[in-house]
Amino acid sequence: MSDRLTVRKTYKLYVNGAFPRSESGRTYEVTDARGHFLANAAWASRKDARDAVVAARGAFAKWSAATAYNRGQVLYRVAEVMEGRAAQFAEEVAAGEGLSSSKARAEVDAAIDRWVWYAGWTDKLAAVLGSTNPVAGPYFGFSMPEPTGVVAVLAPQRSSLLGLVSVLAPVLAGGNTAVVVSSKGRPLPAITLGEVLATSDVPGGVVNLLTGDAAEIGPWLAEHADVDAVDLAGTAGPLAMELERSAAGTVKRVLRAPAEEPDWSGDPGLSRLRPFLETKSVWHPIGL
Amino acid sequence: MTYVLDPDALAGGEAPVGGPAGTPPDPFADVTRSDAAFRAFLHGLPGVDAVGAQQRTAVLGTRSIKTTAKAWAIDTAISMVDLTTLEGSDTPGKVRSLAAKARRPDPEDPACPAVAAVCVYGDLAGVAKEALAGTGIKVAAVATAFPSGRASRAVKLADVRDAVANGADEIDMVIDRGAFLAGRYLDVYEEIVAVKEACGPAHLKVILETGELVTLDNARRASWLAMLAGGDFIKTSTGKISPAATLPVCLVMLEAVRDFRAATGRQVGVKPAGGIKTTKDAVKHLVLINETVGEDWLSPDWFRLGASSLLNDLLLQRQKLRTGHYSGPDHVSVD
Numbered sequence: 001m002s003d004r005l006t007v008r009k010t011y012k013l014y015v016n017g018a019f020p021r022s023e024s025g026r027t028y029e030v031t032d033a034r035g036h037f038l039a040n041a042a043w044a045s046r047k048d049a050r051d052a053v054v055a056a057r058g059a060f061a062k063w064s065a066a067t068a069y070n071r072g073q074v075l076y077r078v079a080e081v082m083e084g085r086a087a088q089f090a091e092e093v094a095a096g097e098g099l100s101s102s103k104a105r106a107e108v109d110a111a112i113d114r115w116v117w118y119a120g121w122t123d124k125l126a127a128v129l130g131s132t133n134p135v136a137g138p139y140f141g142f143s144m145p146e147p148t149g150v151v152a153v154l155a156p157q158r159s160s161l162l163g164l165v166s167v168l169a170p171v172l173a174g175g176n177t178a179v180v181v182s183s184k185g186r187p188l189p190a191i192t193l194g195e196v197l198a199t200s201d202v203p204g205g206v207v208n209l210l211t212g213d214a215a216e217i218g219p220w221l222a223e224h225a226d227v228d229a230v231d232l233a234g235t236a237g238p239l240a241m242e243l244e245r246s247a248a249g250t251v252k253r254v255l256r257a258p259a260e261e262p263d264w265s266g267d268p269g270l271s272r273l274r275p276f277l278e279t280k281s282v283w284h285p286i287g288l
Numbered sequence: 289m290t291y292v293l294d295p296d297a298l299a300g301g302e303a304p305v306g307g308p309a310g311t312p313p314d315p316f317a318d319v320t321r322s323d324a325a326f327r328a329f330l331h332g333l334p335g336v337d338a339v340g341a342q343q344r345t346a347v348l349g350t351r352s353i354k355t356t357a358k359a360w361a362i363d364t365a366i367s368m369v370d371l372t373t374l375e376g377s378d379t380p381g382k383v384r385s386l387a388a389k390a391r392r393p394d395p396e397d398p399a400c401p402a403v404a405a406v407c408v409y410g411d412l413a414g415v416a417k418e419a420l421a422g423t424g425i426k427v428a429a430v431a432t433a434f435p436s437g438r439a440s441r442a443v444k445l446a447d448v449r450d451a452v453a454n455g456a457d458e459i460d461m462v463i464d465r466g467a468f469l470a471g472r473y474l475d476v477y478e479e480i481v482a483v484k485e486a487c488g489p490a491h492l493k494v495i496l497e498t499g500e501l502v503t504l505d506n507a508r509r510a511s512w513l514a515m516l517a518g519g520d521f522i523k524t525s526t527g528k529i530s531p532a533a534t535l536p537v538c539l540v541m542l543e544a545v546r547d548f549r550a551a552t553g554r555q556v557g558v559k560p561a562g563g564i565k566t567t568k569d570a571v572k573h574l575v576l577i578n579e580t581v582g583e584d585w586l587s588p589d590w591f592r593l594g595a596s597s598l599l600n601d602l603l604l605q606r607q608k609l610r611t612g613h614y615s616g617p618d619h620v621s622v623d
Contacts, residue, residue, distance in 0.1 A: 053616075225614060
């Protein structure tokens with residue numbers, strides 16, 4: 001009917017609030033579950049990871065100092081924008097994961113709900129994970145959670161949206177900034193999430209999304225002296241072991257890879273919030 | 289009232305010995321015989337192809353310097369740094385900590401070279417001198433009413449003498465941009481000659497402040513003027529004005545020192561300063577030297593990089609090469 005030319009897409013990375021091409025100039029073909037061409041995605045290199053870490057470090061001071069209330073508002077706004085893009089997400093999830101459209105839509109709804117759920121956690125973390133401690137002396141003793149810093153997230157390979165949201169949102173809710181390496185085979189929902197983040201209120205650099213191979217970029221992030229923690233959710237087997245070992249060289253927090261990729265629909269509890277929070281304790285003299 | 293051009297206007301200021309103005313080296317001995325002659329000479333210098341300069345530097349900036357060449361470039365760049373602090377809030381303590389960093393830029397690695405000099409305001413030159421005693425690191429002091437240069441000549445000369453008396457090995461003077469832009473080239477020339485005389489044994493770096501001279505033609509004229517007046521180095525900028533050191537300006541200045549040596553036999557150094565923040569910038573400058581004036585200038589005696597934050601980036605890159613993984617700002621000192 002229409003003789004319109006197809007608009008073939010070549011997506012880019014999302015680093016420091018902008019959409020650069022990979023420094024290497026590489027792209028790779030993304031296919032749907034049956035092997036049909038969907039789009040080209042940027043194939044990030046170690047130098048893109050390096051730039052992303054610089055961006056995340058630069059954004060950390062402001063994001064970690066934002067009030068918990070403000071952070072919650074900003075994250076909730078991300079969920080709002082996701083809701084507006086739900087149809088696009090559903091289409092990408094359906095194509096990438098080979099789901100029916102109703103199942104894909106349910107997956108998207110779950111992802112948005114997950115994001116809202118973590119947005120609600122920002123101002124409750126201090127109450128739940130902090131404490132006033134009994135001390136033997138005329139002092140108050142407080143403990144409170146603080147963000148760990150720059151977190152490198154190797155996102156799940158199979159669950160391209162719900163899994164991604166489930167590992168990214170808790171990192172942000174705690175006040176960390178993130179460098180995310182998306183699923184290699186199913187990167188489109190991550191790319192769209194980057195577009196969502198760019199058009200919401202999340203400051204540039206707080207989330208940096210790289211599409212590419214976790215096995216290639218992961219070692220550079222795990223060894224990087226300016227990365228404070230790594231989440232190995234998207235890795236398995238010998239690669240996960242190797243990354244754990246190299247992360248030890250700079251004493252990073254490591255959230256270990258699960259034996260196999262979990263079903264992300266379950267209640268995550270605090271299991272992904274707590275690993276990226278440090279406890280600071282303060283002694284304060286009791287006044288009169 | 290002090291007359292703006294009278295070097296002896298301040299009570300007790302020692303009169304410079306010698307004539308009213310030095311004589312430029314042959315074959316240019318007669319170009320400063322009059323204001324008109326000097327203007328004719330400077331305006332007779334070949335015009336700068338501004339687009340060509342930009343294109344040339346852009347092409348040279350794409351050179352890929354890797355592995356052993358990169359390691360060499362980083363070490364060379366570190367040894368060329370004039371580690372600088374020029375803030376109103378400078379304290380003796382800050383200068384001493386900067387001096388410590390100048391001696392051992394990377395405390396974890398004894399093989400890391402020391403920087404070329406520490407650059408401070410004249411009143412803190414003594415502190416720097418003491419902190420750097422026994423090392424080969426020079427003390428550079430800015431003088432002549434830095435950064436604006438808006439003071440009478442007597443005050444400027446007193447400023448220079450004071451910095452030299454405090455132990456400065458090198459003086460970074462600013463030219464009178466107002467006079468230069470008004471076309472009073474001979475005034476600017478005579479001032480540099482007078483400052484050079486006041487420097488005594490200290491090396492003189494002449495800051496052209498190319499950001500205020502606007503055109504590359506002016507940068508070429510100012511370079512020649514400063515070299516004819518006896519400057520040992522020509523320096524792009526104070527670092528207080530933007531744009532500061534750009535690659536095209538640096539190219540024009542390098543061509544000027546090359547042509548000047550070819551004509552007179554005297555070699556003059558070049559110091560870009562301000563705005564050079566990354567290792568990549570520094571390496572681009574090294575490439576530019578090599579391709580424009582050659583290896584003779586690839587030494588801290590003839591080329592310096594005026595910078596403060598650049599050194600940390602050089603150290604991070606150096607650590608990356610040494611350890612094989614990326615380093616972070618927690619692994620260099622905060623200054």
